[in-house]
Amino acid sequence: MKELTDLLAQLVEIDSVNPSLVPGGAGELAIARFVAGWLEKAGLETTIEEIAPGRFNVIAIARGQGQDGGKSRSLLLNAHLDTVGTGNMQNPLKAEISGGRLYGRGALDTKGGLAAYMLAAAQAKKLNLPGDIILAAVADEEFASLGTEALVARWQADAALVAEPTNLEIVSTHKGFVWIEIETFGLAAHGSRPQAGVDAIAKMGKVLVEIEKLGGKLALKPPHPLLGTPSIHASLITGGQEWSTYPDRCHLSVERRTLPGETDAIVKAEIAGIIAGLSEADPDFKASYKLTFSREPLEVDPRSPILQSIVAQSNLLTGAANVVGFSGWTDAALLNAANIPALVFGPKGEGLHGAIEWVDLESVEKCCEVVLAIAIDFCV
Ligand SMILES: [Zn+2]
Known part of the structure; x- marks a missing residue:
């Protein structure tokens, strides 16, 4: 728990305001360097890709040991690095913890999910799973999705999870x-x-x-x-x-x-x-x-292995698996359109793009547990 909270606090404390939304915004370089360094230390093969001038994705692979003609399934974990502007928030980059919540710009959208996915990928690496886990921490989700567009042009996987906040519900479809x-x-x-x-x-x-x-x-x-x-x-x-x-x-x-x-x-x-x-x-x-x-809208086939896996693992670990629709649009649709069935799954909180943004720390931990369980179950 402490490892995950510390990681999340560090992510929130790094300014990564999207410069296309806020002129002069910090962008992704500093946070990409931090994320890449952390994942490299955890033993993943890590690269920083400049996907547009001054805009960066981090790709980190926990390479599967099952190099058996590519039969083992790979799982892509996608979370964005950028945040919206800090508006009139007080201490947007302070990562204050109180009452089981962590406050700050991006805590919920979507650094809570990013931290959970990073730790899950690091733990998966230690388990030497048969299939690859690819963690993609992407640029520019809050503006034009340049990061995920570049990602799907260069990378493939058998399924993906996208770390937008969902209150630990499973989003299989959106408009x-x-x-x-x-x-x-x-x-x-x-x-x-x-x-x-x-x-x-x-x-x-x-x-x-x-x-x-x-x-x-x-x-x-x-x-x-x-x-x-x-x-x-x-x-x-x-x-x-x-x-x-x-x-x-x-x-x-x-x-x-x-x-x-x-x-x-x-x-x-x-x-x-x-x-x-x-x-x-x-x-x-x-x-x-x-x-x-x-x-495009998103709709993942209920019979798809990734949806079955997340439902089974959520049931086991949280006692509930709510498959829901989401009204807004997410990067999951770009992955799905590139033939990577993608679900949205992330922690709980409030204040997305608002003046007071927080994420529930217990849900971040639960998100990490479920994602690791899916990796173990799916990447066989
Ligand atoms: Zn977001």
């Missing part, structure tokens, strides 16, 4: 998202001359009405058993030049949260349908749209 930009085009004219102008903002109003209607329809779809229904909402809107002018442009950003099975093509067809319908009904309605970014 994805698609970002869409819509622009309506009007005609600029003096505000006193309605016959000469077309109001692009009012035209966007029609789009907003349809977006809300679509949201209503999505909410009536048969719900996914763990994720509920998909959704769509407006995010940002801009338009117009000045008070006395018909606006010639209006720009809307929209987000569609997707369920497993819902693709970019489906979302594109929904938006195309809205634009086509409005164009048909109103000859002055002119708009364009594009999908600018998307992330």
Whole structure:
């Protein structure tokens, strides 16, 4: 317990604010050096990879002894090194311990899980398991997931665990998202001359009405058993030049949260349908749209060996194995899309991205125990 708490405290005390979120943020180099040094001392083969200028992943392997033609299964343990900014936290890097909790930026998101996974990998190394344990401490999860994107381009494994906080529940599925930009085009004219102008903002109003209607329809779809229904909402809107002018442009950003099975093509067809319908009904309605970014949902097959293993080991060690859905998006989806079935499993706490962030130390220890048990059970 003390070893794990000390390790976690050291991780929290190293500033690793994501520099893409907070200009001048410390980034991952200092924490990557610490993590690599610790894992090397534990006997793992460790490298630091610069995956983008100034951004670093740590890869550490507890090499399996079963070099039997690659038949033994390998397990990838993924946790991110970066944190969000410290905002108006008091002592964000102090790692204060009180009442069984450790406080500080990143304690929960996701240094608690990282510490648990590191110690589990170190213990697995001592056991000389047949299969490889690959610990990947990655950069940039909080912004663009550069770390895990680089990871899946270079590494493979038979399954993965991702250390986001889950209250020791097992996340086997979560939503994805698609970002869409819509622009309506009007005609600029003096505000006193309605016959000469077309109001692009009012035209966007029609789009907003349809977006809300679509949201209503999505909410009536048969719900996914763990994720509920998909959704769509407006995010940002801009338009117009000045008070006395018909606006010639209006720009809307929209987000569609997707369920497993819902693709970019489906979302594109929904938006195309809205634009086509409005164009048909109103000859002055002119708009364009594009999908600018998307992330796939996650869904791991219940029969997959990693899910069966985590359920069995959680039952043994915690007396419960709750398989749940998660509404947000995680790096697990990138691993899963790269043919590495990935589950999210991490400790308990509160204050993710908030002013007071803490992790429950007992749950960090339990997380470590379960992950080690999975390694033993799975890497055969
Ligand atoms: Zn996180």
